[in-house]
Amino acid sequence: MSFISSEDDLLALNLWPTTHSEKIAAHASPNTLLPWEQFPRNLQQMFDWATIAKDISCSDKSQENIIIYRNPPSPAPNAMYPISVRLYGCLQTFNVGKFGNWDGCIIALPPCQRSANFFPHHSDLFTARHATQSITLISGGHEEAWQNPLDNLNVASALRAHPTWQWNDALPILQVTTNHECIPLHEILLNPFDFIEVDAEFNLVVSRPKDGIATLKIYLSFEHLIRLLDASSSKVR
Numbered sequence: 665m666s667f668i669s670s671e672d673d674l675l676a677l678n679l680w681p682t683t684h685s686e687k688i689a690a691h692a693s694p695n696t697l698l699p700w701e702q703f704p705r706n707l708q709q710m711f712d713w714a715t716i717a718k719d720i721s722c723s724d725k726s727q728e729n730i731i732i733y734r735n736p737p738s739p740a741p742n743a744m745y746p747i748s749v750r751l752y753g754c755l756q757t758f759n760v761g762k763f764g765n766w767d768g769c770i771i772a773l774p775p776c777q778r779s780a781n782f783f784p785h786h787s788d789l790f791t792a793r794h795a796t797q798s799i800t801l802i803s804g805g806h807e808e809a810w811q812n813p814l815d816n817l818n819v820a821s822a823l824r825a826h827p828t829w830q831w832n833d834a835l836p837i838l839q840v841t842t843n844h845e846c847i848p849l850h851e852i853l854l855n856p857f858d859f860i861e862v863d864a865e866f867n868l869v870v871s872r873p874k875d876g877i878a879t880l881k882i883y884l885s886f887e888h889l890i891r892l893l894d895a896s897s898s899k900v901r
Contacts, residue, residue, distance in 0.1 A: 665748045665863055666703040667692060668813045674702060679809035680752075684859060687892035688752060690844040691861070700733050703749055705816060716868075717744050729868040748865045748887065751813055754804030754898055755858045760797050760835050760851045760889060797835055799886065804857055804898055817884075836888040849891060859898035862886040 670676040674694035677685040692701075704710040715734045722728040736745040803810030839849035864884040871879045 665750055666701050667697065667750050668703045668816050669705065670812050676809065676812055679812055680806060683893065683897060684752075684806070684809075687840060687859070688861070690840070692750075698737065700736060703816060714747055719744070726870050726872070727867065729870065731866045731868065746865050748863050749817070751801065751862050751864055751884075752892075753801030753810055753860065754806075754895075755854060755856055755860055756800040756802040757856075758799040758851075758854060760799060760837060760854070799860075799862070799889070801860075801862075804859065835886075838888065838890045840890060840892050846890065854891065855895045857895035857898055858891050859893040861890040861892055863888050 667675050670679050672678050674697050675685075675688055675692060677689055677694070680688065700713070704713045713734055714731050716729055717732050718728050719730050720728075730744065731747045732744045733747055736743075739745070835851075837849045837851055837854070838846040839853075840846055864886045867883040867885050869881045869883065871881065873879075
């Protein structure tokens, strides 16, 4: 994982209120960050820090390119380490349940296609394949702290769990206690303006139209969600 700095702080703690920065610092210390954990602030640093590789296990050629660390810690032979970055912000909208935004509707199959092993609640990929688990982050009134990662990432604040969704059980959602312990949290307890941390990876999608120029789109996919502060503590007063 990597962290986005500000001009004066490796964790950008100086841009957040004390209540927020204390929660962030409980997960990482600027004094212990290694070079590979520090997200680049300019293009030259990015060239030295990251590279693009092909995931030969990916069957979708439009998504076979991945961004990996150029110099990961203690690399295993032939191993690739996708880059991830910790992002902080306030929840605006979210759909992070086990089945994302799929409403459970199914399309009836002809009798010849039905079988005794048909379980529409999780294996009907024909109707569920476009479902997504998603969140949208906003500043919550902390404009300078929020703009800093946007300037570094140059990407939108809407995150998707997968460009095309596959059922892979529930997304890990955690809550940080007053003792700085992480405990499981049910998604029903999340609220708009909760201050959260997400660990996001970059998904590269190349579109190759038959009669046009190939286009590269970059999405962020999140691997977990941690609530650091509830909405009552995170809003600007």
